[in-house]
Amino acid sequence: MTxxxxxxxxxxxxxxxxxxQSLKEKYVKMIFSSMDAISWA
Structure with missing residues (x-):
């Protein structure tokens, strides 16, 4: 039982x-993609 x-x-x-873990990965991916967007802008 125990x-x-x-x-x-x-x-x-x-x-x-x-x-x-998966939430953290999603978050990191989001940050990186927004950083890419900023660097490309």
């Missing part, structure tokens, strides 16, 4: 981490 809960908790943490 083991199962730990597993679920771990996969949940991994899910949250992945979400944060």
């Amino acid at each position: 083991e199962k809960r730990t597993m679920i908790h771990k996969s949940y943490l991994k899910f949250v981490n992945d979400k944060k």
Whole structure:
């Protein structure tokens, strides 16, 4: 029972981490593309 809960908790943490990671990547890409737009303007 506890083991199962730990597993679920771990996969949940991994899910949250992945979400944060992809959000960060999107954010970084956005910043870089806007920087490109500014440098090309």
